[in-house]
Each structure stands twice: as C-alpha cells, then as structure tokens.
Amino acid sequence: MASRSFNLKAPTPMPGWGLSFGIMLTMLSVVVLIPMAVLLWRGFVGFGAAEMWAVINRPRVWNALQLSFRAALVASLFNLVFGVLLAWVLVRYRFPGKRIIDAAVDLPFALPTAVAGIALTAIYAPNGVFGSFIVQNFGIRVAYTELGIWIALIFVGLPFVVRTVQPVIEEIDRETEEASATLGASRLRTLTHVVLPMLAPAALTGFALALARSVGEYGSVIFIAGNLPNVTEIAPLLIVIRLEEFDYDGAVAIAIAMLAISFALLLAINLIQIWSRRRMGAV
Amino acid sequence: MISLPSPTGRAAQASRRPFRSATTEPLVIKWTLIGLCFSVLTVLLFAPLIAIFDEALRRGWAFALASLSEPDAQSAIRLTLLVAAITVPLNAIFGIAAAWAITKFDWRGKAWVITLIDLPFSISPVVAGLLFVLMFGSNTALGVWLVANGFPIVFAVPGILLATLFITFPFVARELIPVMLEQGRAEEEAALTLGASGWRTFVTVTLPNIRWALLYGVLLCNARAMGEFGAVAVVSGKIRGQTTTMPLMIEMFYNEYLSVAAFTMAGVLALLAFVTLTLKSVLEWRYADQLAATHRH
Numbered sequence: 001m002a003s004r005s006f007n008l009k010a011p012t013p014m015p016g017w018g019l020s021f022g023i024m025l026t027m028l029s030v031v032v033l034i035p036m037a038v039l040l041w042r043g044f045v046g047f048g049a050a051e052m053w054a055v056i057n058r059p060r061v062w063n064a065l066q067l068s069f070r071a072a073l074v075a076s077l078f079n080l081v082f083g084v085l086l087a088w089v090l091v092r093y094r095f096p097g098k099r100i101i102d103a104a105v106d107l108p109f110a111l112p113t114a115v116a117g118i119a120l121t122a123i124y125a126p127n128g129v130f131g132s133f134i135v136q137n138f139g140i141r142v143a144y145t146e147l148g149i150w151i152a153l154i155f156v157g158l159p160f161v162v163r164t165v166q167p168v169i170e171e172i173d174r175e176t177e178e179a180s181a182t183l184g185a186s187r188l189r190t191l192t193h194v195v196l197p198m199l200a201p202a203a204l205t206g207f208a209l210a211l212a213r214s215v216g217e218y219g220s221v222i223f224i225a226g227n228l229p230n231v232t233e234i235a236p237l238l239i240v241i242r243l244e245e246f247d248y249d250g251a252v253a254i255a256i257a258m259l260a261i262s263f264a265l266l267l268a269i270n271l272i273q274i275w276s277r278r279r280m281g282a283v
Numbered sequence: 284m285i286s287l288p289s290p291t292g293r294a295a296q297a298s299r300r301p302f303r304s305a306t307t308e309p310l311v312i313k314w315t316l317i318g319l320c321f322s323v324l325t326v327l328l329f330a331p332l333i334a335i336f337d338e339a340l341r342r343g344w345a346f347a348l349a350s351l352s353e354p355d356a357q358s359a360i361r362l363t364l365l366v367a368a369i370t371v372p373l374n375a376i377f378g379i380a381a382a383w384a385i386t387k388f389d390w391r392g393k394a395w396v397i398t399l400i401d402l403p404f405s406i407s408p409v410v411a412g413l414l415f416v417l418m419f420g421s422n423t424a425l426g427v428w429l430v431a432n433g434f435p436i437v438f439a440v441p442g443i444l445l446a447t448l449f450i451t452f453p454f455v456a457r458e459l460i461p462v463m464l465e466q467g468r469a470e471e472e473a474a475l476t477l478g479a480s481g482w483r484t485f486v487t488v489t490l491p492n493i494r495w496a497l498l499y500g501v502l503l504c505n506a507r508a509m510g511e512f513g514a515v516a517v518v519s520g521k522i523r524g525q526t527t528t529m530p531l532m533i534e535m536f537y538n539e540y541l542s543v544a545a546f547t548m549a550g551v552l553a554l555l556a557f558v559t560l561t562l563k564s565v566l567e568w569r570y571a572d573q574l575a576a577t578h579r580h
Contacts, residue, residue, distance in 0.1 A: 010390070028381075089317055107328050112511070177305070237409075248417065252417065
C-alpha cells in the first residue's frame with residue numbers, strides 16, 4: 001500500500017501496515033488534523049492576522065489571557081515545589097496511610113472537572129467550611145477571587161510533577177548520596193547540589209504538563225472564579241461567551257492567541273530542559 | 284542500601300550519639316514533611332471529596348436518590364453512558380492501530396505523528412469544542428447542509444462524540460506505545476515464521492502481552508470520556524433531555540440552585556472516580572511490569 005507509493009517505510013515482513021497506518025491516519029486526520037487546520041484557516045485566512053490582533057488587543061481579552069497564564073504559572077510553580085516534595089515523601093519515607101495518599105494523588109485525573117469545581121466552591125465559598133474560616137481569621141475571600149482560580153488550578157495540576165518525579169527518585173542510587181556525605185556535604189547540601197539536579201529534568205516535564213493543562217482548564221475554574229469581566233474571567237470562558245454571542249471570529253482569535261502563548265511557553269520549557277540535561281551530562 | 288564498614292563501628296557510633304544514616308533526613312524534618320503533605324492533600328483533595336457527599340446527603344438519602352430518578356437526570360446518565368460506550372472502543376481501536384504502526388514498523392515522520400497524537404493534551408477543552416463548532420456549526424455551509432439533511436453534528440450527539448474523542452485521543456495510544464516498544468518485535472516475528480497469519484499473531488501473541496496496558500489506558504480514557512465538561516459544553520447546546528451529559532447536568536442543577544441534585548450527580552461521578560482509581564491501583568500493583576506508567580521504575 002503506502003509503502004509502494006513512496007519510500008516511507010523500511011521493508012519488513014510484519015503484517016498489518018496498511019490497516020494500522022490507515023486507521024491511525026484516518027482518525028488522526030478526522031479528529032485532530034483537519035479540525036486544527038480549519039481553526040488556523042478560519043483565523044489567518046478567513047479573518048486575518050491584523051483583525052485577530054484587534055480582537056486580542058482589547059482590555060477585556062488581554063486581562064483574561066493574562067489571568068489565565070498568570071494563574072496557571074502560579075499554580076504550576078506551587079505544584080512544581082509541592083510535587084517534588086510529595087514524590088520524595090512517597091518514595092523515601094514509610095508512614096501509615098502511604099498507599100492511600102499514593103492512590104489519591106491521581107484523583108484530579110479521575111474526578112471530572114465540573115465535580116471538582118462545585119466541590120471546591122462548596123468548601124471555599126464565604127459560607128463554606130474553609131471559606132468562612134479564612135474570611136473570619138484572615139479577612140481573605142478565596143472563592144470568587146483570583147485565589148480561588150489558583151486553588152482550582154493547583155487541584156487540576158497536582159498529579160503531573162509527582163508522577164514524573166516519583167520514578168526518577170526511585171532510581172536514584174543511594175551511593176551517590178553516600179559519596180556526597182562522605183565528602184563532607186551536609187544533608188541539605190547533598191539534597192540541593194546532588195539530588196535536586198537529578199530531578200530537575202523530570203520535574204520540568206511535569207511542570208510543563210501541569211502548565212499546559214491548567215492554562216486551558218475550564219470546568220473546575222468557572223464555578224469558583226466568580227467570572228467577573230477583567231478580574232476573574234479566564235480566557236477559555238471568554239471563548240465560550242464569544243461563541244454564545246455567535247462571534248465566531250472573536251472566539252477563533254482568542255483560541256489562536258491561547259495556542260500561540262501555550263506553544264511559546266512549552267518551547268521555552270523544552271529549551272530549559274535541554275539546557276539542564278546538557279549541564280547534567282557535563283557534570 | 285546503607286553499607287557500613289563493620290558492626291563494631293556501628294556500635295561505637297551508636298554509643299556516642301543516636302545513629303542516623305547519612306542518606307536520610309532528621310526525624311523532625313521527615314515528620315514535618317509528611318505532615319505538610321497530609322495537610323495540603325486534605326485541604327485540596329480530601330475535603331472537597333467529603334464535601335460532595337455531605338452536600339448530596341444534606342436532606343437524606345431518599346431525597347438524593349429521588350433527584351437521580353428525574354427524567355432529565357436519567358437522560359443525562361443515559362447519554363453519558365452512550366458517549367463512553369462509543370468513544371472508548373473507538374479510542375481503543377485507534378490506540379492499538381497507532382501503537383502497532385508506530386512500534387512494529389520503521390518509517391519517516393514517526394516523531395511528528397507521536398507529537399500530533401499528544402496534541403490534544405495541550406489544547407484547552409474549550410478550544411477542542413470550538414474546533415467542531417467551526418467545522419460543523421450553523422455558521423458553515425457544511426453545517427447548514429447537514430442540518431437540512433437531518434444530520435446535525437453541533438448541538439447534537441455526534442458533536443459530543445467528536446469532542447470527547449478529541450479530548451481522550453492520546454490516552455490508549457500513549458499507554459500502549461512505550462509498552463509495545465519495549466516488548467519489541469521478536470515474538471511476533473517468531474509467530475509469523477511459524478506460519479501464523481497476521482491477525483492470529485495479533486490476537487494470540489500481541490494482545491496477551493498488552494492486555495493490562497490496554498485496560499489501563501481504557502480505564503483512564505473512560506474516566507475522562509464520562510467526565511469531560513468544557514469541550515462537551517461548547518458543542519452540546521445543552522438541550523435538556525437530549526444533549527446534556529452528566530457533567531453538564533451538574534452545572535445546570537448547580538446554576539438553578541438545586542444543590543442536592545447537583546451534588547448527588549457529582550457524587551455518582553465521584554464514585555466512578557473511586558472505582559477508576561481502585562482498578563488503576565490494582566493494575567499498577569498486580570501488573571506493574573506490563574504497564575508503561577509504572578515500567579519506568
């Protein structure tokens with residue numbers, strides 16, 4: 001089949017090339033490639049780059065984009081630090097309830113986002129269990145402010161760093177740490193100068209995954225956010241609002257802006273990762 | 284693990300001060316870290332989970348269960364099951380085909396295809412929904428034609444299926460590709476040499492090797508398919524009793540201040556999440572060596 005038409009594939013007796021490649025390419029095209037191409041075509045050809053910029057360059061859209069990326073960065077940074085910590089605790093320490101904690105880390109993957117959204121809102125709303133406590137003692141409102149968005153995004157991105165870092169910690173050879181200790185390094189110095197650099201690439205991968213997920217998150221955020229334009233209105237919600245107004249061009253422009261910023265961020269993280277791997281290799 | 288020069292050395296050290304291995308942290312720090320993790324997870328994971336059931340049962344079991352038997356709720360449950368029943372097998376077929384094409388053959392552009400398969404993970408669910416509105420919505424000639432011919436896609440079930448398929452696209456393939464890559468081609472090649480047909484090789488050699496990884500991928504795919512909110516919200520049109528899935532029904536109940544109904548339906552999905560996590564843990568514990576997720580260890 002495709003192998004005869006041009007030299008795409010190395011010859012092999014393995015059967016099923018046509019069938020498997022055909023199914024893969026058909027579904028990939030129908031579900032991902034053609035729809036993505038339509039989006040880009042609608043944006044750049046149908047609407048135009050200058051017009052899209054005019055849509056994005058309005059305070060409300062700009063504020064929504066800034067909020068989405070700022071909150072995603074804050075939440076992912078929290079998850080980066082806490083995720084490495086939790087992975088360390090889960091691999092290195094033995095304590096009662098460890099198995100439950102280990103399984104529970106994946107809850108944000110398994111729990112539908114709308115469920116997480118209303119559950120978080122229920123406890124962090126001013127009349128909720130934690131919400132009322134925090135308002136009375138610290139005078140801070142959590143739900144219906146940017147803080148609420150952070151909480152929802154921390155929830156959504158929680159498993160990523162833990163799950164990428166955990167296997168790396170399990171593989172660390174204790175002898176490296178012992179060598180560091182015999183050379184006179186304190187435990188803290190061993191952790192910061194020997195262990196952390198080994199975890200950095202995996203932690204960054206997890207960070208990137210968490211970031212990509214939380215930038216576009218919708219379901220868990222809209223319940224807790226309050227959705228006040230310019231203040232707590234995230235970019236995905238603005239796309240939904242544009243669609244409800246039948247402003248398809250506006251929705252497309254915001255969507256393409258989100259994609260562009262996401263890819264720029266992921267590219268930057270990838271570069272940092274290559275740099276940190278190279279640095280690791282040189283050590 | 285910890286190698287010490289001799290038992291006498293250890294005893295001598297222990298007599299001077301409490302012994303601590305050079306590769307662990309002080310006990311105080313250890314328990315502080317464990318306590319910190321417990322607190323954060325309580326505040327973020329356990330408390331919301333308890334809240335769901337607390338809110339659902341606020342007016343008793345009977346009231347909660349009655350809310351589930353309402354016609355709208357029933358139709359939402361049926362639609363969600365239908366969506367999962369169609370998208371999950373399609374995803375499994377795609378995952379197997381993609382993993383077979385990627386791991387059993389050498390061809391150009393493989394890395395690109397793998398990246399494209401992963402693409403839906405880094406795209407907002409809302410944008411995923413938007414894609415299908417742009418393709419088949421009433422703003423397009425194709426959409427108008429489809430509606431005129433009695434086969435609407437957007438604001439109908441086919442759109443929900445497409446959006447769900449997009450969102451769950453990488454799940455099975457991502458799980459199978461590393462596993463099949465590691466298993467190599469030797470067993471299949473042996474079966475072929477012995478005269479087995481391609482299909483027979485797949486069913487009797489490959490499938491048994493990947494069944495747990497496949498189940499693992501299907502499990503996660505199903506959880507996401509049943510729980511997807513953003514993408515489905517955009518394409519569904521939220522027609523009560525027709526295009527409203529369980530997560531959308533939760534939002535409707537919630538916005539109508541039908542708190543018990545919203546949280547009861549949320550509780551049903553939370554139970555599904557429990558089942559998913561339990562099965563997943565069992566798989567990871569029992570068949571760790573045959574899964575990609577645990578095989579990196």
